[in-house]
Amino acid sequence: MSGDGRGIEREYRRWREASRGRVVVMWTVIGNTVLQLSRPDHIPLRYKLLWLALLAAVAVWGVLTVRRGLTSVGADGVSVRGAFRVRRRAWHDIYDLRVEARPKQGRADARWLTWLYDNDGRRLPLPNVDDWQLPDLRAEIDDLRTVAAAHRGMAWEPRPEVEARILLRAGHRKAQERAITWALLAFFAGLAYLLWEVITGGEPHPFLLLLCAPLAAYALLLPLFRKLASRRAPAHT
Structure with a gap:
């Protein structure tokens, strides 16, 4: 420093x-x-x-x-x-x-x-x-x-409305992390299946397995996880 x-x-x-x-x-x-x-x-x-x-x-x-x-x-x-x-x-x-x-x-x-x-x-x-x-x-x-x-120009004092936003965004970050985890699992599952297809002489589809499937998992699960996080976050009154 x-x-x-x-x-x-x-x-x-x-x-x-x-x-x-x-x-x-x-x-x-x-x-x-x-x-x-x-x-x-x-x-x-x-x-x-x-x-x-x-x-x-x-x-x-x-x-x-x-x-x-x-x-x-x-x-x-x-x-x-x-x-x-x-x-x-x-x-x-x-x-x-x-x-x-x-x-x-x-x-x-x-x-x-x-x-x-x-x-x-x-x-x-x-x-x-x-x-x-x-x-x-x-x-x-x-x-x-x-x-x-x-x-x-102001003291470092807690404000309930900002604290509520912080908690809500923390829940959304957790939801995004969970969605990314599942997308990565879909990616590695697709990669394993792709390698198996290559080794056995099949017809692999890397675009679908390595890109479309993970993106679809992320797009489908993120709204669900965020909705669950929003329900758990305390409401500010």
Whole structure:
């Protein structure tokens, strides 16, 4: 983190690299995938190239996210730079800055992340504002909230209507995660069936199995899961 002490101008950059264990696991998975795809078998080359292209795209996105990730704080608000774009939030649009436990963290380096919530209940992750990059994350956020109070023009007080929006959007995010999970299951099921068709000399339909089926599962299940989430969310009166 660079800045002027308790001043409002601050930049949170990545200064601490990922643990060696995570790097070893990541490269082991990538290397094993490439090795399996390079082995001679009955799978057509075009399918292997497609899978390698997807793997390369994910790897490039991950590297850019890590290297370009930056949170910048100033008198005008907060700016977040990701892999390909920069998002900005003015202080009067920011409802809260919250430190939350990382879900399904496993052996992740960062166990606590910081999220920016706006007045509409949307949240935005703040890159490098976590307990892996900052030794005392909670103290840093408390200090930042104190210094930023003058620029917001209002106190950091809870508002029931915004809290209700936050809970509703959290339910919708959970619904989207569940729909994506089922879409991925449909994708891998289609991939397994596709490979079986190729090996047995059948007529595979990759467009239907790898694209249409997962998209159909996502499109059908997302409204259902969101409806269930909306019913569980507390209504604001």
